Amino acid sequence: METTTVLDKQTIETVKVTVPVLAEHGQAITSRFYQLLFINNPELKNIFNQTNQKKGKQSQALANAIYAAAANIDQLENILPVVHQIAHKHRSLNIRPEHYPIIGENLLKAMQDVLKEAATEEIIAAWAKAYNVIADIFIEVEKDMYQETDMKPGGWTGYRDFNVFQKVKESDVITSFYLKPTDNGPIPAYDAGQYVTIKVNIPGVSYTCQRQYSLSSKPNGEFFKISVKKEEGLINNPDGVVSTYLHDSVQEGNTIALSAPAGDFVLNNEKKPLVLMSGGVGLTPLTSMLETVVDQQPTREVYYIHAAQNEKVHGLREAVKQVSDKNDNVHTFVVYEKSEDQHNCDKVGFVDLPWLQSVLPTKNASFYFCGPEPFMRAMNNALKEWNVAEDDIYYEFFGPKGDLS
Numbered sequence: 001m002e003t004t005t006v007l008d009k010q011t012i013e014t015v016k017v018t019v020p021v022l023a024e025h026g027q028a029i030t031s032r033f034y035q036l037l038f039i040n041n042p043e044l045k046n047i048f049n050q051t052n053q054k055k056g057k058q059s060q061a062l063a064n065a066i067y068a069a070a071a072n073i074d075q076l077e078n079i080l081p082v083v084h085q086i087a088h089k090h091r092s093l094n095i096r097p098e099h100y101p102i103i104g105e106n107l108l109k110a111m112q113d114v115l116k117e118a119a120t121e122e123i124i125a126a127w128a129k130a131y132n133v134i135a136d137i138f139i140e141v142e143k144d145m146y147q148e149t150d151m152k153p154g155g156w157t158g159y160r161d162f163n164v165f166q167k168v169k170e171s172d173v174i175t176s177f178y179l180k181p182t183d184n185g186p187i188p189a190y191d192a193g194q195y196v197t198i199k200v201n202i203p204g205v206s207y208t209c210q211r212q213y214s215l216s217s218k219p220n221g222e223f224f225k226i227s228v229k230k231e232e233g234l235i236n237n238p239d240g241v242v243s244t245y246l247h248d249s250v251q252e253g254n255t256i257a258l259s260a261p262a263g264d265f266v267l268n269n270e271k272k273p274l275v276l277m278s279g280g281v282g283l284t285p286l287t288s289m290l291e292t293v294v295d296q297q298p299t300r301e302v303y304y305i306h307a308a309q310n311e312k313v314h315g316l317r318e319a320v321k322q323v324s325d326k327n328d329n330v331h332t333f334v335v336y337e338k339s340e341d342q343h344n345c346d347k348v349g350f351v352d353l354p355w356l357q358s359v360l361p362t363k364n365a366s367f368y369f370c371g372p373e374p375f376m377r378a379m380n381n382a383l384k385e386w387n388v389a390e391d392d393i394y395y396e397f398f399g400p401k402g403d404l405s
Contacts, residue, residue, distance in 0.1 A: 007073070007133055014126035015073045022070055025114055026063030033062070033110035041102055045207040047093055066107075069134050076137065083141055085264055090138070091145040092197040092262035093210060094158055100135040107131065149260045154186035159199055159257040162224070167252050174281060174315030175247055176216065176227040182255060189219045190261035192292035193285040193368075193396070196224060197259040202245045211242045214284040214370075215261060216316065218291035224258070227315055229281035265370070265396035267292055272365050272392075273301040277351065277379055279371025280308060285396065286370060287316050294327045302327075303360055307335040307351050307375060311344050333359055351375075353382040363387070368394045 022029070038045055065082065072078040108128060112119045149155045166178035181187060195214045202209055216227040230247040231240035250256065267274075267289045274293055276286040283306055290304055304324070308314040314334070324332045334345040335355075342348055347355060363386050369379040376395055383393055 007129060011126045011129050012074050014122060015070050015130045018123060018127070019067070019070050021115065021118065022063070022067045026067050027060055029110050029114045030060070030062040030066070032113050033107050036106040036109055037103070040106060044099075044102070047095070047210065069130070073130055076134070083137060087138060087141045087145055088262045088264055089212070091142050091149065092195070092212060092259045094259065095142065097139045100139060104128070104131045104135060152188040154188040155260055157260070159259055161255050162258050164250060164252055164254050164256065165223070167250070170227060170315035172312045174227055174229050174313070176225055177246065177250070179224045179226070179256070179258065180222070187221065187224065188260060189221070190215060191266035192218060192288040193266040194261040194263040195285070196226065196261055198226075199257040200242060200245060202241065205241065209242050214288065216284040216287050217319070218288055218295065227281070227284050229315075263396070265394065268366055269297065270366055271300065273303065273362060275303045275305070275360060275365045275367045277305045277367065277369040278307070279375030280313070281315065282369070282371030282375070283316055286368060287319055289368065290320060290323055290330070294323055294330060298327070299329060302330045304330065304332045305335065305351060305359075306333070307337075307371070309337045310339060311336065351379065353385055356382060357386070366392050366394065370396050373397070
């Protein structure tokens, strides 16, 4: 990918000069950007997750992406992994080329509003050129993703109606929804660890809500399964808007709209042992990986560790137990923060490095983890302390990408 033929030397130098400014004012710029975006284009509230806006997660993630682009403006190939990760989200949310000029216009205006006189004509002109180049990269990557998705057997772009043919309560807080297309057509295969976006219209909410949920079972060619944690407290915790609606209002026989599976947090096919570590509802993509690995790599040693607050909120335990009981190469462990009966788990407390070293025979393995940010940060720090190779560490955030350092 050559960008220097598009961006002249002066533009590149001007953008790179702004790197320290973005480090200092990046989140203020992106917060202002989203304010302007929804004032000028309120219809985009139907696409962007308003919960993440309220909590500031989306603006922080965008600030990090802009900072990375500015720092690598002369070598944009360095940000391609991030581009692909974001492009999966965009494809899942049905972001289209016509959205990019709108985003660019509001972003430049936000830079002017925050930086004021520091946002000279030269700087804004340079960033306009740079944004167009970066947008073109996203558009091309996403174009390929849309085509690939549409050409898959059973694949589609946009949204497709699915029928909830089964609803199963997995724990006090987690419920699974089994989904088949209402058109009775085929569904595409997907990679273990991927997610779908659901789109719902909730009474009393003025915009369409979209949320991404990991597929929580292995691909089967007949149905999708998502397992959703109910987040309580709609006033103080806006995360609960969609999950509460799904738990309380969506019943067997109802219809919800889904985008095709997406995501790059997927199971690898290496021969080294596989370690899956989940916290809370972070078990959803890892359960799919567990069910898949025993089919596709039946001799691979697998260690599955799940952490939960207690027995009552532990979902999908039976699904994991069934896999473990049938496969001698699968070793499962449960850690509860508190437990009414210590025989129900392998450890009471938290997952830490000394315990990991006591149950895992090697650090030369592929480590996957997912869950609440404190859990993920603790796992990441433990693996770093153990000197696990960076290339062997895989994780996914539920929502905009954060920082585990």
